[in-house]
Amino acid sequence: MAKYAYSFGGGTAEGRTGMKELLGGKGANLAEMAHIGLPVPPGFTITTEVCIHFMRAGGKYPADLTRQVRRALARVETLMGRKFGDPREPLLFSVRSGARKSMPGMMETVLNIGLTSKTIDGLAASMGNNARLAWDAYRRLITMYSDVVMEKAAGLEPPEGKGIRSRLEHAMDALKKKRRVKLDTQLTADDLKTLCMTYRKLVKKVLRKPFPDDPMEQLWGGIGAVFQSWNGKRAVTYRNIEGIPHDWGTAVNVQAMVFGNSGNDSATGVAFTRDPATGEHQYFYGEYLLNAQGEDVVAGIRTPQEISKQGSRDWARNQNIAEKTRRELYPSLEETMPRVFRQLDGIRRKLERHYRDMQDIEFTIERGTLYMLQTRTGKRTAAAHVKIAVDMAEEGLIDEREAVLRVPPGALDQLLHPVFDAASEKKAELLTRGLPASPGAATGQVVFNADAAEAWASEGRTVILARIETSPEDIGGMNAARGILTARGGMTSHAAVVARGMGKCCVAGAGEVVIDYASHSMTVGGRKLKRGDWISLNGSTGALYAGRIATHDPQLTGPFGTIMDLADKYRRLGVRTNADTPHDAEVAVRFGAEGIGLTRTEHMFFEGDRIISFRRLILVAETVKTLRDELKAAGDNPEAAKKVRKKLAAPLKQYNRALAELLPLQQKDFEGIFRALKGRPCTIRLLDPPLHEFLPHDDAGQKEMSRQMDVPVKEIKALVEKLHEFNPMLGHRGCRLGITYPEVTAMQARAIIQAALKVKGARPEIMVPLIGHVRELSLQKDVILETIEDIRKKRRLKKLPFKVLIGTMIEIPRAAVTADEVAEVAEFFSFGTNDLTQMGCGFSRDDAGKFLGDYVRLGIYEKDPFQVLDRGGVGKLVDMATRLGRRTRPTLKVGICGEHGGEPASVEFCHMVGLDYVSCSPYRVPIARLAAAQAAIRDKAAKKPARRRPKRRK
Ligand code: ADP
Ligand code: MG
Ligand code: MG
Numbered sequence: 001m002a003k004y005a006y007s008f009g010g011g012t013a014e015g016r017t018g019m020k021e022l023l024g025g026k027g028a029n030l031a032e033m034a035h036i037g038l039p040v041p042p043g044f045t046i047t048t049e050v051c052i053h054f055m056r057a058g059g060k061y062p063a064d065l066t067r068q069v070r071r072a073l074a075r076v077e078t079l080m081g082r083k084f085g086d087p088r089e090p091l092l093f094s095v096r097s098g099a100r101k102s103m104p105g106m107m108e109t110v111l112n113i114g115l116t117s118k119t120i121d122g123l124a125a126s127m128g129n130n131a132r133l134a135w136d137a138y139r140r141l142i143t144m145y146s147d148v149v150m151e152k153a154a155g156l157e158p159p160e161g162k163g164i165r166s167r168l169e170h171a172m173d174a175l176k177k178k179r180r181v182k183l184d185t186q187l188t189a190d191d192l193k194t195l196c197m198t199y200r201k202l203v204k205k206v207l208r209k210p211f212p213d214d215p216m217e218q219l220w221g222g223i224g225a226v227f228q229s230w231n232g233k234r235a236v237t238y239r240n241i242e243g244i245p246h247d248w249g250t251a252v253n254v255q256a257m258v259f260g261n262s263g264n265d266s267a268t269g270v271a272f273t274r275d276p277a278t279g280e281h282q283y284f285y286g287e288y289l290l291n292a293q294g295e296d297v298v299a300g301i302r303t304p305q306e307i308s309k310q311g312s313r314d315w316a317r318n319q320n321i322a323e324k325t326r327r328e329l330y331p332s333l334e335e336t337m338p339r340v341f342r343q344l345d346g347i348r349r350k351l352e353r354h355y356r357d358m359q360d361i362e363f364t365i366e367r368g369t370l371y372m373l374q375t376r377t378g379k380r381t382a383a384a385h386v387k388i389a390v391d392m393a394e395e396g397l398i399d400e401r402e403a404v405l406r407v408p409p410g411a412l413d414q415l416l417h418p419v420f421d422a423a424s425e426k427k428a429e430l431l432t433r434g435l436p437a438s439p440g441a442a443t444g445q446v447v448f449n450a451d452a453a454e455a456w457a458s459e460g461r462t463v464i465l466a467r468i469e470t471s472p473e474d475i476g477g478m479n480a481a482r483g484i485l486t487a488r489g490g491m492t493s494h495a496a497v498v499a500r501g502m503g504k505c506c507v508a509g510a511g512e513v514v515i516d517y518a519s520h521s522m523t524v525g526g527r528k529l530k531r532g533d534w535i536s537l538n539g540s541t542g543a544l545y546a547g548r549i550a551t552h553d554p555q556l557t558g559p560f561g562t563i564m565d566l567a568d569k570y571r572r573l574g575v576r577t578n579a580d581t582p583h584d585a586e587v588a589v590r591f592g593a594e595g596i597g598l599t600r601t602e603h604m605f606f607e608g609d610r611i612i613s614f615r616r617l618i619l620v621a622e623t624v625k626t627l628r629d630e631l632k633a634a635g636d637n638p639e640a641a642k643k644v645r646k647k648l649a650a651p652l653k654q655y656n657r658a659l660a661e662l663l664p665l666q667q668k669d670f671e672g673i674f675r676a677l678k679g680r681p682c683t684i685r686l687l688d689p690p691l692h693e694f695l696p697h698d699d700a701g702q703k704e705m706s707r708q709m710d711v712p713v714k715e716i717k718a719l720v721e722k723l724h725e726f727n728p729m730l731g732h733r734g735c736r737l738g739i740t741y742p743e744v745t746a747m748q749a750r751a752i753i754q755a756a757l758k759v760k761g762a763r764p765e766i767m768v769p770l771i772g773h774v775r776e777l778s779l780q781k782d783v784i785l786e787t788i789e790d791i792r793k794k795r796r797l798k799k800l801p802f803k804v805l806i807g808t809m810i811e812i813p814r815a816a817v818t819a820d821e822v823a824e825v826a827e828f829f830s831f832g833t834n835d836l837t838q839m840g841c842g843f844s845r846d847d848a849g850k851f852l853g854d855y856v857r858l859g860i861y862e863k864d865p866f867q868v869l870d871r872g873g874v875g876k877l878v879d880m881a882t883r884l885g886r887r888t889r890p891t892l893k894v895g896i897c898g899e900h901g902g903e904p905a906s907v908e909f910c911h912m913v914g915l916d917y918v919s920c921s922p923y924r925v926p927i928a929r930l931a932a933a934q935a936a937i938r939d940k941a942a943k944k945p946a947r948r949r950p951k952r953r954k
Contacts, residue, residue: 001064002049002062002064003047003068004046004047004049004050004062004064004065004068004069005044005045005046005047005065005068005069005071005072006019006022006023006027006031006044006045006047006072007042007043007044007072007075007076008027008030008031008034008040008042008043008044008045009034009040009041009042009043009076009079009256010034010042010079011034011037012034012035013030013031013032013034013035014031015027015028015030015031015032015045016028016031016032016035017029017031017032017355019031020100021048021100021248022047022048022049022251023045023047023048023098023251024045024048024097024098024099024100024250024251024253025098025099025100025101025102025376026096026097026098026102026251026253026374026376027045027098027251027253028045029374029375029376030043030045030253030255030373030374031045032354032375033351033372033375036350036354038347038350038351038372039369039370039371039372040371040372040373041080041255041256041257041258041371041373042075042076042079042080042255042256043076043093043094043253043254043255043256044069044072044073044075044076044253044254044255045098045251045252045253045254046065046069046223046251046252046253046254047251048099048100048248048249048250048251049249050062050065050227050251050252051227051230051249051250051251051252052247052249054224054227055227055230055231055249059224059228069254072254073254076091076093076254076256077091079256080256082126084114084215084216084219085114085116085118085119085215085216086119086122087118087119087121087122088122088125088126089122089126090114090115090119090122090123090126090215091114091256091257092112092113092114092115092123092137092256092257093113093114093219093222093254093255093256093257094109094110094111094112094113094253094254094255094256094257095109095110095113095219095222095223095225095226095252095253095254096109096226096252096253096254096255097109097226097229097230097250097251097252097253098250098251098252098253099230099244099248099249099250099251100248101242101244101248102376102379103235103238103239103242103244104379104494104497104498105471105472105494105497105498106229106232106234106235106238106472107226107229107230107232107235107250108144108148108152108225108226108229108232109144109148109226109295110141110144110145110148110149110222110225110226111137111140111141111144111257111293111294111295112137112138112140112141112144112257113141113145113215113218113219113222113257114215114218114219115134115137115138115141116213116214116215116218117213118213119215120134120135120138121134123137127259127262128262128367130262130263131189131193132188132189132192133259133261133262133263134189135189135192135193135195135196136184136192136261136293137257137259137261137293138192138196139172139192139195139196139199140293140295141218142168142196142199142200142203142211143165143168143169143199144295145211145212145218145221145222146164146165146168146199146203146207146211147163147164147165148222148225148226148229149221149222149224149225150164150203150207150209150211150221151163151164151165151207152225152228152229152232153221153224153225153228153229154207156207164202164203164206164207167202167206168199168202168203171195171198171199171202172184172195175187175191175194175195175198179191183302184302185291185292199211219254223252223254226250226252227249227250227252229250230249230250234472234473234475237475237476238472238475241475241476241479255373258364258366258369258371258373259293259364259366260289260291260292260293260294260364260365260366261291261292261293262291262366262367263291263367264290264291265337265365265367265368266290266291266364266365266366266367266368267288267289267290267291267292267333267336267337267364267365268288268289268292268293268294268296268297268362268363268364268365269286269287269288269289269297269304269307269333269362269363269364270286270287270288270297270360270361270362270363270492271284271285271286271287271288271307271344271348271360271361271363272285272286272358272359272360272361272378273285273348273349273351273352273358273359273361273378274358274378274384274388274391275384276358276360276378276379276380276381276384276500277380277381277383277384277436277437277438277439277491277500277540278381278383278384278387278439279358279380279383279384279385279386279387279388279391279559280387281391282310283308283309283310283311284307284308284311284334284341284344284345284348285307285308285311286306286307286308286311286361286492287304287305287306287307287490287491287492288304288305288307288333289302289304289305290305290336293364294362294364294373297490297492303330303490303509303511304490304492305330305331305332305333306330306332306333307332307333307334307341307344308332308333308334308341309332309334309335311332312326312330312331312332312334312335313326315330315435316330318433318435318436318542319433319511320433337365337368339368340365340368340370343370344363344370347361347370347372348361351375352397353397355375355377356392356397356398357377357378357388357392357406358377358378358380358384358388359375359376359377359378360374360375360376360377360378360379361374361375362374362375379497379500380500381411381414381438381439381500382407382411382412382413382414382415383414383415383439385406385407385408385411386407386412386415386559386560386563387559388406389402389403389404389406389407389559389563390403390559390562390563391559392406400566400569400570401570401937401941403563403566404563404566404567404570404930404933404934404937405934405937405938407563407930408904409904409907409927409928409930409931409934410904410927412560412926412927412930413923413924413927414440415554415560415926416554416591416923416926419440419441419540419551419552419554420441420536420538420549420550420551420552421549421550421551421552424549424550425538425543425545425549428536428545428546428547428549429545429546429547430543430544430545431512431513431524431525431527431535431544431545431546432510432512432513432524432525432544433510433541433542433543433544434485434486434487434507434508434509434510434511434513434542434544435490435491435496435507435508435509435510435542436507436538436539436540436541436542437491437493437495437496437499437500437506437507437508437509437539437542438484438496438499438500438504438505438506438539439505439539439540440483440504440505440539440540441505441536441537441538441539441540441549441551442462442464442482442483442504442505442536442537442539443462443464443482443534443535443536443537443548443549443551444461444462444463444464444481444482444483444534444535444536445461445462445463445464445531445532445533445534445535446463446464446466446485446522446529446531446532446533446534446535447463447464447465447466447481447520447531447532448465448466448467448515448517448520448521448522448531449465449467449474449477449517450465450467450473450474450475450476450477450478450480451477452477452531453465453476453477453478453480453481454476454477454480456480457480457481458480462482463480463481463482464481464482464483464484464485464535464537465477465478465480465481465483465484465485466484466485466486466487466513466515466522466535467484467485467486467487467495467515468486468487468488468515468517469486469487469488469489469493469494469495470484470486470489470493470494470495470498471494472494475498478495478498478499478502478504479502481504482504482505483504483505483506483507483537483539484499484504484505484506484507484508484537485506485507485508485510485513485535485537485544486506486507486508486509486510487509487510487511487513487514487515487522488509488511489508489509490508490509491508491509493508493509495508496508499539505537505538505539506537506539507537507538507539507542507543507544510524510542510544512524512525513544524544527546529546533546534546534547534548535547536548536549556590556591556926560926563930564592564926564929564930566933567929567930567932567933568592568929568933569933570933570936570937571911571929571932571933571935571936572911572932572936573907573910573911573915573916573917573918573932573935573936574594574595574895574916574917574918575592575593575594575917575918575919575920575925575928575929575932576593576594576595576596576597576598576681576683576895576897576917576918576919576920577589577591577593577595577596577597577919577920577921577922577925578596578597578598578599578600578897578901578919578920578921578922579593579596579598579599579673579922580599580600580601580603580604581603581672581673582672582673582675582676583676584922585673585676585677585922586676587922587923588922588925589676589677589678589680591922591923591925591926592925592926592929593680593922593925594680594681594917595677595680595681595682595683595763595917596673596677596680596681596682596683596684596919597683597830597895597896597897597901597917597918597919597920598683598685598767598830598897598919599673599682599683599684599685600685600688601666601669601684601685601686601687601688601748602687602688602689602693604665604666604669605662605687605694606694607665610661610662610665611694612708612709613658613661613662614658614662614694615694615695615705615708615709616654616657616658616709617654617655617658617659617662617744618691618694618695618719618723619654619709619711619719620651620652620654620655621655621691621741622722623651624648624651624652624655625740625741627644627647627648627651627652628648630644631644631645631648655743656743659743659744659747662747662751663747663750663751664751666747666748666751666752667750667751667752667754667755667758668755669751669755670684670751670752670755670756670764671755671758671759674755674756674759674761674762674764675759677762677763678761679760679761679762679763680763681763681765682762682763682764682765683765683766683767683807683828683830683895683897683919684748684752684764684765684766684767685767685768685769685809686735686738686744686745686748686749686766686767686768686769686780687737687738687744687745687748687769688733688734688769688770689733690723690725690728690731690732690733690737691723691732691737692720692723692724692725692728693728695716695719695720695723696716696720697720702716702717702720729835729838729844729845729846733770734769734770734771735768735769735770735771735776735777735780736770736776738768738780738783739776739779739780742779742780742783745780745783745784746783746784746786746787749766749783749784749787749788750787750790750791752764752766753787753788753791753800753804754791756800756802756804757791757795757800757801762802763802763803764802764804764805765804765805765806765807765828766784766804766805766806766807767807767808767809767828767830768780768781768806768807768808768809769808769809769811769832770809770811770812770832770835771808771809771812771815771822772812772814772815773814773815773818774818774821774822774824774825777808777822777825777826778825781806781825784806785806788800788804805827805828805893806826806827807826807827807828807829807830807893808822808825808826808828808829808830809829809830809831809832809897810822810829810830810831810832810836810878810881811831811832811833811834811835811836811839812835812836812839813836813839813840813877815881816836816877816878816880816881817877817880817881818884819880819881819882819884819885819888820884820885820887820888821888822885823884823885823886823887823888823889823892824888824889826885826889826892827889827891827892827893828892828893828894828895829881829882829885829892829893829894829895830894830895830896830897830919831878831881831894831895831896831897831898831915832897832898833869833874833878833896833897833898833899833900833901833906834866834898834899835898836874836877836878836898837865837866837869837870837874837898838866840870840873840874840877841865841870841873841874843865843866845866848866852864852866863905866899867899867900867903868900868903868905868906869900869903869905869906869909869910871909875909875913878896878909878910878913878915879913882894882913882914882915893916894914894915894916895915895916895917895918895919896910896915896917896918896919897919899920900918901918901919901920901924901928902918902920902921902924902925902927902928903931904927904930904931904934906918907928907931907932907935908931908934908935908938910932911932911935911936911939912935912939918932
């Protein structure tokens with residue numbers, strides 16, 4: 001018989017932390033905490049298998065579940081000394097969702113299950129005659145249960161503001177107004193009782209069903225609703241964004257309730273064992289609320305207080321609150337309950353030692369007794385990732401390798417992006433300060449709802465999403481926004497947690513900001529801002545500014561530098577960059593690039609007047625070619641030859657003049673790049689795109705060209721027409737241009753070599769693009785070698801003072817398949833995996849958008865093969881070509897220069913098949929370095945030494 005319910009509590013548990021697949025993260029860790037002796041209210045976890053069964057069987061449970069739940073429930077009753085549904089000393093339960101990976105706020109939880117007309121008085125009596133507590137709990141039960149079970153799980157989708165939850169909240173607001181109080185805690189027991197009666201009536205009226213008054217009915221209603229919430233709209237959206245599989249399912253945790261709302265010796269809170277924004281751990285970082293239940297902290301209903309005194313002081317300073325006010329109104333837990341604080345601080349240390357990672361915890365204090373309700377590995381910003389990994393390695397909690405493995409390479413992106421320029425920030429108009437909820441800097445146009453954020457962003461605008469507070473429904477808009485601003489909520493509010501997870505700049509709880517959704521505007525300190533106005537956020541300080549602020553590149557020292565040094569220590573794979581300008585090359589070198597893996601030369605043809613020269617060349621290129629062929633055909637007929645030569649003279653002059661104009665300009669470009677590289681190698685790709693890309697396609701442009709070239713517009717149009725190709729990607733481009741027009745190849749080779757002769761330490765590598773046949777390469781190589789020979793002779797050099805490698809890009813499957821032949825001529829390979837994917841999979845890079853999404857959704861390809869290298873197909877070509885090539889030429893240098901070179905999973909693959917280096921855009925260089933180190937460490941750990949290249953080559 002399969003086991004469906006796992007018990008925990010009372011110092012033991014049937015589950016462990018390793019059983020997340022079955023018990024979900026929450027359940028597995030509740031079990032683990034019980035195991036290591038932490039005070040966890042007892043309960044049991046219903047497995048994810050039941051969820052999967054439930055979904056497949058259309059809402060039915062496995063046969064034995066009821067019996068197993070009954071038994072587990074009885075065990076809790078024994079441990080708690082209370083009975084579920086008992087009128088005198090009733091036991092209440094929370095029913096909590098919990099998937100394998102945490103999905104904060106995405107799924108449902110219902111508290112206080114088991115409160116009925118028969119048990120309310122008993123609860124009050126058994127909790128020290130606390131009627132207020134009982135009615136407060138009942139009010140919460142009705143709110144959560146009617147929303148989660150009776151509305152959402154029943155598939156009802158009322159329009160915004162018409163849902164049962166907001167109607168109930170309305171009723172509560174009305175009552176508060178009537179009683180002239182501001183806070184929930186100021187309502188009396190009688191108030192709450194009246195409110196509960198109103199609630200029950202409202203539920204019946206709106207949902208046309210009475211609120212269930214039977215504990216078991218409530219329990220099973222809650223369990224079913226949690227399972228259903230797995231397929232709720234926002235949960236599905238969240239999984240799509242985070243790449244979490246839809247077939248995992250959630251577990252359900254049924255746990256004895258403890259009451260943080262039983263008076264002023266009670267509280268509830270969330271905390272982190274280290275600061276999730278910065279990684280610091282100088283004090284205990286977290287927030288709590290007196291006399292409240294858990295949901296209140298996250299919901300941002302009241303402003304939570306800091307746990308530690310130091311944290312509380314920092315917070316007050318940030319909020320401009322005087323110390324005296326702070327002590328009276330917002331004291332820390334350290335001050336209000338010093339004994340419990342010390343106990344909690346001890347648990348913090350114990351958890352870190354046990355899990356060897358930063359934990360995110362939930363706790364509740366019931367009349368002075370501390371209970372742990374959750375622990376999980378805490379989400380954190382990239383900065384915190386790096387700092388915590390480095391610190392923990394220094395503290396000896398983890399070793400160096402583990403530290404390298406701890407930082408997700410993709411997260412580094414956040415650290416590499418610009419921060420505000422300090423001087424510009426000082427001058428900017430500060431509107432107010434909120435909480436520094438997620439670091440970074442953002443400038444954008446403000447919008448006030450998630451849909452607008454998505455719409456505007458899709459039009460290419462940068463937006464900042466401002467909300468009073470965010471809720472899980474806003475997830476799409478938050479994802480689209482550059483930064484997030486909220487008027488309400490603390491450091492653990494929904495906005496803050498989600499923004500940190502997304503690595504997005506966020507200022508939360510900026511209390512002075514008054515947002516009016518109706519008029520799409522906000523006011524702050526008497527200043528009004530409309531939708532579309534520019535604002536700037538500093539997520540590291542909490543500052544909100546009007547207008548735009550200049551940004552600059554981040555600092556790469558400190559813990560970041562340490563992690564990068566460690567990465568370099570462990571990686572075998574070299575990391576180069578794709579850069580076309582000296583500036584890009586400099587940035588990349590600062591980020592640790594060991595050279596350039598791809599310089600595209602075509603961009604250089606567009607700068608300034610060069611395009612004019614190049615267009616002159618294109619204008620006559622074909623004529624030159626045709627006449628030359630005629631000349632050859634004329635052979636020993638001097639008469640005919642003379643005639644052709646005469647026709648050829650003018651176009652040839654223009655052709656050669658254009659080349660002569662381009663040569664010094666190209667040479668200058670290369671000199672700049674060589675200089676920026678300071679002795680590092682540089683792979684330069686010869687001209688690649690089809691010629692028509694260099695011609696104007698609109699009337700205005702063609703007219704201008706006609707003026708510049710002094711030829712009729714008609715002729716230009718005819719040329720554009722003639723160069724038009726049906727399938728330019730497979731047309732006259734790449735080495736095919738150099739084969740037809742060898743002088744272009746010669747000019748580029750000359751520019752490269754002459755530049756290298758000018759810059760000390762230059763290490764040029766000339767790359768011929770788009771070959772499919774070794775003969776294409778050898779023809780081009782001949783042209784390059786002749787050019788080199790010519791330069792050498794003219795300069796009377798015995799040999800060049802540097803080595804020139806001549807190699808090719810492998811981007812056509814035929815080249816990969818015949819790599820052994822290609823390597824006879826090529827001294828290096830560089831896989832152009834963008835084109836290799838296009839041609840290998842047969843997906844047009846420009847048109848695949850129409851169907852690739854479906855392909856991924858249907859699981860035909862697990863990931864978009866243009867983003868993540870398709871190991872099974874394109875990867876096989878890479879692997880095979882590498883082996884074949886090295887068989888012919890053992891010293892063959894092999895790298896990759898497609899988009900994949902900066903994508904962690906693809907980098908890992910490149911390590912596994914023994915490439916020498918990957919090359920990626922400058923900002924991805926650190927990511928590639930770290931990904932390469934992780935691949936090497938994992939590889940070693942799997943006891944498979946790197947396949948071919950034991951030593952790293954640059
Ligand atoms: P989430 O995954 O959204 O955080 P949880 O299942 O953790 O949802 O529950 C929501 C809130 O209810 C949390 O603050 C939690 O601490 C509180 N809570 C859950 N179970 C109990 C319980 N048995 N007693 C008291 N509070 C609880
Ligand atoms: Mg929780
Ligand atoms: Mg290409």
